[in-house]
Amino acid sequence: MKAVEAMDLTKMYSDFKAVDSISFDVDEGQIFGLLGPNGAGKTTTIRIALTLIRPTSGTIKVFGIDCVKSAASVRQISGYVPQEVSIDTDLSGYENLLMYSKLYYTPKEQRGQRIQDALEYMELADRQHDLAKTYSGGMMRRLEIAQALMNRPRMLFLDEPSIGLDPSAKTAVWNQIMHLRDEFGTTMLVTTHDMHEAEVLCDEIAIMNKGKIVADGSPTQLKDDMGGDMISITAHDGDCSLILREHGQLLVSKPDEGTYELVVAQGEKAIPAVLESLEAHKIHVESVSLKKSTLDDVFLKYAGARIQDGGTWRDARVTRLAMRKRKG
Amino acid sequence: MAGCASHEISDEEAKRMIGSKFLRTVSTLAEFELRKLRHDSSEIFIRGVQPALWLLVFGTALTSIRAIDVGSFTYLQFLTPGVLSQSVMFVAVFYGIMLVWERDLGLLNKLLSTPAPRSAIVLGKAISAGVRGIFQAIVVFVLALIINVQLSLNPLDLIGVALVIVIAGMCFSCLSMCLAPIFKSREKMMGIGQAITMPLFFTSSAIYPINQMPGWLQIISAYNPLSYITDAMRALLLPGYVSNIPLDLGAGLLATAIFATIATILFRRILE
Numbered sequence: 001m002k003a004v005e006a007m008d009l010t011k012m013y014s015d016f017k018a019v020d021s022i023s024f025d026v027d028e029g030q031i032f033g034l035l036g037p038n039g040a041g042k043t044t045t046i047r048i049a050l051t052l053i054r055p056t057s058g059t060i061k062v063f064g065i066d067c068v069k070s071a072a073s074v075r076q077i078s079g080y081v082p083q084e085v086s087i088d089t090d091l092s093g094y095e096n097l098l099m100y101s102k103l104y105y106t107p108k109e110q111r112g113q114r115i116q117d118a119l120e121y122m123e124l125a126d127r128q129h130d131l132a133k134t135y136s137g138g139m140m141r142r143l144e145i146a147q148a149l150m151n152r153p154r155m156l157f158l159d160e161p162s163i164g165l166d167p168s169a170k171t172a173v174w175n176q177i178m179h180l181r182d183e184f185g186t187t188m189l190v191t192t193h194d195m196h197e198a199e200v201l202c203d204e205i206a207i208m209n210k211g212k213i214v215a216d217g218s219p220t221q222l223k224d225d226m227g228g229d230m231i232s233i234t235a236h237d238g239d240c241s242l243i244l245r246e247h248g249q250l251l252v253s254k255p256d257e258g259t260y261e262l263v264v265a266q267g268e269k270a271i272p273a274v275l276e277s278l279e280a281h282k283i284h285v286e287s288v289s290l291k292k293s294t295l296d297d298v299f300l301k302y303a304g305a306r307i308q309d310g311g312t313w314r315d316a317r318v319t320r321l322a323m324r325k326r327k328g
Numbered sequence: 329m330a331g332c333a334s335h336e337i338s339d340e341e342a343k344r345m346i347g348s349k350f351l352r353t354v355s356t357l358a359e360f361e362l363r364k365l366r367h368d369s370s371e372i373f374i375r376g377v378q379p380a381l382w383l384l385v386f387g388t389a390l391t392s393i394r395a396i397d398v399g400s401f402t403y404l405q406f407l408t409p410g411v412l413s414q415s416v417m418f419v420a421v422f423y424g425i426m427l428v429w430e431r432d433l434g435l436l437n438k439l440l441s442t443p444a445p446r447s448a449i450v451l452g453k454a455i456s457a458g459v460r461g462i463f464q465a466i467v468v469f470v471l472a473l474i475i476n477v478q479l480s481l482n483p484l485d486l487i488g489v490a491l492v493i494v495i496a497g498m499c500f501s502c503l504s505m506c507l508a509p510i511f512k513s514r515e516k517m518m519g520i521g522q523a524i525t526m527p528l529f530f531t532s533s534a535i536y537p538i539n540q541m542p543g544w545l546q547i548i549s550a551y552n553p554l555s556y557i558t559d560a561m562r563a564l565l566l567p568g569y570v571s572n573i574p575l576d577l578g579a580g581l582l583a584t585a586i587f588a589t590i591a592t593i594l595f596r597r598i599l600e
């Protein structure tokens with residue numbers, strides 16, 4: 001059974017298509033990434049899956065359960081970490097977890113243990129009785145993830161989990177997310193703007209732009225679709241082009257200047273072979289450099305724009321945090 | 329975590345358990361409202377300032393002017409239950425604004441992603457408003473005692489008042505939760521909050537007896553839930569004040585039921 005199965009899913013806001021007949025499926029035990037710029041429709045897709053809004057047309061199922069027809073059952077097995085701040089900063093960390101374990105009807109005997117496990121796991125145990133408004137952004141995010149674990153979800157939806165975090169907090173969150181998959185087999189759907197994040201976390205990626213899925217596959221597959229990595233070589237002992245052509249697609253060949261650019265499937269593996277065969281022809285290589293193709297290139301190819309052009313998402317989260325703190 | 333395969337039966341089970349789930353959701357929401365109050369009760373005192381002014385300035389002034397004939401009671405006695413119910417209404421109307429606020433953050437999305445039934449969430453928030461209303465009313469009540477307003481201190485009467493307050497909190501919070509999915513933005517809801525509380529207050533029996541109002545105002549007042557709430561409180565707090573308590577409670581509950589139903593139906597729209 002697929003963990004998530006979306007078929008021709010469409011969401012219209014008056015006559016604007018926020019999600020435009022997308023289909024995808026997520027295998028059990030996988031981390032699936034929805035990658036796209038601001039306004040791509042990622043959050044809308046997640047909200048439909050979580051039964052918070054209804055699709056205009058199409059279907060989506062979570063572990064075979066229809067998100068429109070059996071909304072409550074889908075919610076019982078799903079966890080959600082929203083893009084925005086979703087903990088109650090007027091309660092302590094512990095109380096935030098207790099509240100959700102009650103809202104998920106966790107049996108009383110199991111509550112205490114689950115809460116302590118989640119607190120330990122997210123490294124919040126020592127601050128559990130402080131009001132959440134005193135937490136740092138990273139701690140709040142970890143508390144939100146802990147909260148989403150209260151019902152031991154089979155399917156966890158994380159909307160931009162590392163948004164607004166500094167690099168070390170980001171890495172910590174990534175490790176915890178991967179740990180959830182590896183240790184508990186939790187299936188996850190993660191949205192992100194961040195190519196690097198998608199590459200580190202995801203087993204499978206769908207690139208979304210303007211409501212449509214424009215490409216999907218594993219990160220490696222997607223990059224291979226680009227035709228692979230670029231090796232630049234400098235060598236002055238005669239014309240290397242014939243030898244290089246045996247290894248891949250020769251984009252640039254300037255024997256007079258001694259520069260060549262070669263596109264290969266997997267750069268690291270190709271370099272030793274290329275060097276060996278050049279050496280066999282007694283050609284001395286002066287320098288080699290490798291430029292890996294990135295998901296950014298993939299995105300450029302399919303969506304016609306660099307993802308960083310998106311804008312001010314970080315500001316949005318920070319403003320929301322500030323608002324929340326002011327209120328508290 | 330992968331091991332909870334209960335979903336195949338949970339549709340059937342869900343139907344059987346729906347009653348208990350409903351109550352558990354409602355009581356959880358109320359419990360955590362109380363915990364929030366315990367962490368920080370300053371808001372209750374800040375919100376006590378306005379009712380205090382009504383009692384201390386308006387109440388004492390009109391008592392000495394004797395402009396309004398309230399029978400055998402002093403005007404302050406007559407006014408206190410009115411100010412009590414007004415202060416509860418102000419607290420309750422804030423719940424609609426808070427709903428929009430929680431939507432703008434991620435709290436509401438998160439809350440709605442739990443299996444809790446929508447109606448239980450609406451009712452839970454309504455009861456929370458009632459709970460907060462009780463604490464708000466205690467502040468006003470103590471103040472009234474300090475300035476020596478003669479009120480009934482009979483425990484049964486006070487329990488009755490607490491019940492009326494919970495109904496008032498539910499009624500007006502549900503009213504504002506009906507409006508939240510329609511107006512959706514925090515700024516608009518702030519304005520709406522102002523725009524409904526003052527007219528509700530002035531067209532009710534809170535500051536003057538209904539029988540002394542002009543005819544048109546009497547008609548409006550008869551459709552104003554705040555009049556019934558205030559009347560019930562008067563009957564409980566002022567020995568000798570006559571009012572039809574069952575009618576008052578019935579009117580309050582009917583209004584609550586109507587508003588709660590509309591709020592539940594409209595609730596989904598707040599996320600769209």
Ligand SMILES: Nc1ncnc2c1ncn2[C@@H]1O[C@H](COP(=O)(O)OP(=O)(O)OP(=O)(O)O)[C@@H](O)[C@H]1O
Nearest residue numbers: 013018037038039040041042043044045313599600
């Ligand atoms: N309630 C709504 N009413 C009208 N339009 C909406 C609504 N919610 C979202 N949209 C629009 O739908 C589009 C997709 O929004 P969505 O929030 O799903 O994007 P996203 O991919 O999550 O973007 P971001 O990276 O900024 O979070 C946007 O153009 C947005 O303006």
Ligand SMILES: [Mg+2]
Nearest residue numbers: 042043044083
């Ligand atoms: Mg989003």
